[in-house]
Amino acid sequence: MLGLDLFIPTYTAEHPSKGAPMVRTYLTAAIMIAALVSGVSAFNVTIDGNGAGRTFGGVGYASCNGCGRLLIDYPEPYRSTILDLLFKPKFGAGVQHLKIEIGGGENSTDGSEPSHAVIESEKSAPLPRGYEIWLLGEAKKRNPKLVSDALAWCYPAWANNGYYATPKSTEWYVSFLQVVRNTLGFDIDYLDANRNEAYSYDKPWIMNVLRPACNSAGFTNVKFAGPDLDHDCWLIFNDFDTDPAFASAMSAVSYHYDPNLRDRAPTAKAKDSGKPLWSSEMHCYTPNPWQNALLFARGINANYIVDKITSTQIWYGIEAMYPGLFFNGFGMIQAASPWSGYYAVNPMTWAYAHTTQFTEIGWKYLDGACGQIVAGNTNGSYVTLRDTASGNWSMIVCTESAASMTAAIAGGLSTGTVSVWKTDQTNQFVKQPDITPAGGSFTISLSANSIYSLTTTTGQQKGSVTIPAAQPFPFPYSEKFEGQVAGKMPRYMADMKGSFEVCQRPGGGNCVKQIVPAQGLAWTDPMKPNTIFGDDSWTNYDVNAEVFIDNGDVEIGGRWQDMYFLGYRFTLNKTGAWTIRFQNTALRNGSIAGFNGAIWHTMKLRMQNTMIEGFVDNTSVVSFTDASRSSGRAFLASSYNQNMFDNLLIGAPGVPADPWTRKSGLSIAPIVSVVRHSASSGATIRYSCISQGRVTLAVFDMRGNKVRVLIDGMHVAGSHEVIWDGRNDHGGPAGNGSYLLRMVRGGHATEHLFRNIAE
Numbered sequence: 001m002l003g004l005d006l007f008i009p010t011y012t013a014e015h016p017s018k019g020a021p022m023v024r025t026y027l028t029a030a031i032m033i034a035a036l037v038s039g040v041s042a043f044n045v046t047i048d049g050n051g052a053g054r055t056f057g058g059v060g061y062a063s064c065n066g067c068g069r070l071l072i073d074y075p076e077p078y079r080s081t082i083l084d085l086l087f088k089p090k091f092g093a094g095v096q097h098l099k100i101e102i103g104g105g106e107n108s109t110d111g112s113e114p115s116h117a118v119i120e121s122e123k124s125a126p127l128p129r130g131y132e133i134w135l136l137g138e139a140k141k142r143n144p145k146l147v148s149d150a151l152a153w154c155y156p157a158w159a160n161n162g163y164y165a166t167p168k169s170t171e172w173y174v175s176f177l178q179v180v181r182n183t184l185g186f187d188i189d190y191l192d193a194n195r196n197e198a199y200s201y202d203k204p205w206i207m208n209v210l211r212p213a214c215n216s217a218g219f220t221n222v223k224f225a226g227p228d229l230d231h232d233c234w235l236i237f238n239d240f241d242t243d244p245a246f247a248s249a250m251s252a253v254s255y256h257y258d259p260n261l262r263d264r265a266p267t268a269k270a271k272d273s274g275k276p277l278w279s280s281e282m283h284c285y286t287p288n289p290w291q292n293a294l295l296f297a298r299g300i301n302a303n304y305i306v307d308k309i310t311s312t313q314i315w316y317g318i319e320a321m322y323p324g325l326f327f328n329g330f331g332m333i334q335a336a337s338p339w340s341g342y343y344a345v346n347p348m349t350w351a352y353a354h355t356t357q358f359t360e361i362g363w364k365y366l367d368g369a370c371g372q373i374v375a376g377n378t379n380g381s382y383v384t385l386r387d388t389a390s391g392n393w394s395m396i397v398c399t400e401s402a403a404s405m406t407a408a409i410a411g412g413l414s415t416g417t418v419s420v421w422k423t424d425q426t427n428q429f430v431k432q433p434d435i436t437p438a439g440g441s442f443t444i445s446l447s448a449n450s451i452y453s454l455t456t457t458t459g460q461q462k463g464s465v466t467i468p469a470a471q472p473f474p475f476p477y478s479e480k481f482e483g484q485v486a487g488k489m490p491r492y493m494a495d496m497k498g499s500f501e502v503c504q505r506p507g508g509g510n511c512v513k514q515i516v517p518a519q520g521l522a523w524t525d526p527m528k529p530n531t532i533f534g535d536d537s538w539t540n541y542d543v544n545a546e547v548f549i550d551n552g553d554v555e556i557g558g559r560w561q562d563m564y565f566l567g568y569r570f571t572l573n574k575t576g577a578w579t580i581r582f583q584n585t586a587l588r589n590g591s592i593a594g595f596n597g598a599i600w601h602t603m604k605l606r607m608q609n610t611m612i613e614g615f616v617d618n619t620s621v622v623s624f625t626d627a628s629r630s631s632g633r634a635f636l637a638s639s640y641n642q643n644m645f646d647n648l649l650i651g652a653p654g655v656p657a658d659p660w661t662r663k664s665g666l667s668i669a670p671i672v673s674v675v676r677h678s679a680s681s682g683a684t685i686r687y688s689c690i691s692q693g694r695v696t697l698a699v700f701d702m703r704g705n706k707v708r709v710l711i712d713g714m715h716v717a718g719s720h721e722v723i724w725d726g727r728n729d730h731g732g733p734a735g736n737g738s739y740l741l742r743m744v745r746g747g748h749a750t751e752h753l754f755r756n757i758a759e
Contacts (some may be wrong), residue, residue, distance in 0.1 A: 030441045042404040045369050047384050049411030053365035056385055059355050060097025066111015069494045071320040072131040073338035081465050088141040091463035093349045094356035097147040098139050099558045100132040102176050104154030106522035110325040111264035114499035116179045118464030120158040123171050125181035127254040137184045151192035159517035164195040165205035170213045177219045192225040201227035223251035230256040234270040254280035259302040272309045278311045279303050281600040293347035297451045298398045302378040303371050324536050340471035350429035354453045357460045359385050373403055394455040399446050406443045414456040415440045429462045475534035476651035480737050481510040496563040498529020508697035509736050511646035513640040526563045543605045543634050544649040549574040552639025554605050559632035567632045570605040570614045580614050582628040602753045608653040647738035682725040692716050700740040707734050
């Protein structure tokens with residue numbers, strides 16, 4: 001338990017007759033004896049405001065690799081609350097440095113982030129696709145002092161020729177700086193002048209191509225950082241020795257750094273250079289959320305104490321991605337349920353807060369008050385920073401064992417009330433009793449495996465939030481994409497490769513289109529453009545969609561297993577050739593005679609226990625058994641073409657009332673056609689019966705709800721016609737979208753899917 005064990009009066013040597021040195025030595029010795037008896041280590045710290053130290057560069061995270069995809073889909077007020085927890089000063093994590101990915105339309109670890117310039121012609125009018133630029137804007141709204149940064153993992157095809165540092169990629173970089181300025185009204189602070197973890201860095205390109213291009217485009221104020229490598233660490237300083245202009249061009253040196261990997265430790269030359277050193281991708285991957293938080297807090301301290309690294313950015317910060325992806329489970333906030341609004345605030349959030357709520361970028365470390373509680377053990381450490389504009393100071397302490405610390409304050413720093421905040425495994429970010437130093441000194445007892453912040457500043461808080469109950473992904477699920485914004489990511493869909501975005505459907509309404517025209521320079525390489533959605537626990541279900549094949553092929557799929565090989569994949573080619581695969585293994589294939597590749601078609605993949613069945617235009621083309629996988633979420637996939645998808649429906653096999661299956665033994669012929677006229681004349685529906693009998697013809701929406709009964713009575717054999725005026729049974733308009741016509745006679749059914757356009 002944290003508390004004030006003993007106030008120690010401090011007497012200065014200005015009055016030696018009072019025996020000040022003897023009294024002070026006696027008290028310190030008494031504390032040490034008591035500590036030894038109790039098994040608690042004791043240490044002394046002098047917090048001297050005149051001490052030397054480097055400038056603090058902030059604590060932040062890298063938003064990249066698809067890890068934050070689902071956050072933007074959260075409803076209010078939960079989305080704003082999560083953003084407050086991330087970025088609002090003195091509320092939650094208080095992130096001080098945000099590095100975003102420059103999306104390239106290819107997989108960069110746990111997803112594919114869309115590019116601002118998918119094709120070369122877009123570079124002069126780049127678009128703020130995806131969510132990274134949006135996130136940066138939201139972060140800056142909450143903390144105008146936040147440092148912004150950007151790094152590329154992948155590149156669109158037009159911007160590379162197999163190498164990342166080219167004149168074309170330079171144009172792509174500059175267009176990114178432009179879209180940030182156009183969209184947000186400010187310039188990004190740092191551009192990481194390299195590809196993430198490339199095999200090296202290209203000094204001639206940085207100096208002779210990228211820097212001049214940025215300057216010519218009006219971005220002289222954008223500073224360069226880098227090289228963001230995870231090998232040959234800190235050797236860039238050798239180039240700085242021989243090229244002072246290069247050294248001047250790089251405002252900060254950043255490596256993907258783990259303090260426990262000493263082969264990545266900064267060289268003496270790096271530490272002596274005075275150049276800001278960044279740990280620009282630190283990893284904390286312990287499965288226990290509390291241990292992960294403690295590891296992070298210890299790492300921030302150790303980065304400075306051992307290696308003079310002044311800014312730490314972790315990968316990743318927020319976990320807003322589907323479960324089952326790589327590196328899932330390590331975020332400070334888990335936000336992967338936008339359909340319910342549920343999110344979880346992990347202890348890592350408060351590990352951030354122990355530094356960020358008590359400091360600001362530009363404060364100065366006080367080296368004399370930074371150290372290890374036990375020499376050589378970074379698990380127990382302390383760092384102290386001061387506000388250079390005032391006498392305020394803050395100390396962040398991480399413990400491994402219980403300890404007693406005596407601190408003496410000097411050098412013009414505040415000796416006023418010291419606020420204390422504590423985090424341990426049971427309770428995070430809890431205000432402790434204040435300390436009132438006596439004569440500029442105080443002693444505090446520290447619990448084992450805890451994080452403490454001591455400060456003369458005020459205003460810290462553990463932000464109060466409301467979190468709704470978690471709910472599974474809705475089932476059955478339908479999506480028509482109406483009401484969504486063209487050019488944006490489709491709700492709840494997470495691209496793994498390529499880019500799928502909402503677009504206007506020819507003829508009216510919205511659909512989804514895959515927009516990447518060719519393979520780019522990828523970080524990792526799933527088999528083809530694909531986007532996932534749904535729940536990994538789904539077992540037996542139908543995936544229904546309308547598709548338009550611009551070229552190549554489209555896929556609908558289910559029981560997804562991983563991003564590289566997907567799951568059950570029903571592929572339809574523009575020629576009418578089809579294949580059902582499990583991952584990369586073809587299970588069945590065939591071709592549809594007379595297939596018209598110039599029109600929309602319907603596809604359905606049915607997975608019911610071990611039975612797998614594929615339908616095209618409501619006709620079963622194949623049915624077989626396979627037991628490769630029993631559960632998994634749904635997905636869409638496409639070749640590198642502008643293929644389109646619409647009117648998704650995920651539901652139990654054959655529900656509602658088996659509307660999608662054309663059964664054998666039909667006693668009626670299928671509906672022949674739906675002819676669309678004007679709004680006043682309605683849709684003319686033509687059908688036929690091969691014998692006399694009772695006929696029911698009704699309109700259903702994509703959720704299986706009955707909209708309108710058109711026919712219910714006896715019919716003679718022959719051709720017939722009926723008009724649907726686009727209204728429901730209550731007389732109201734049914735609206736734009738896809739509908740199912742279902743005709744039943746003698747217990748047998750046939751269906752036709754069509755699109756209604758309410759003019």
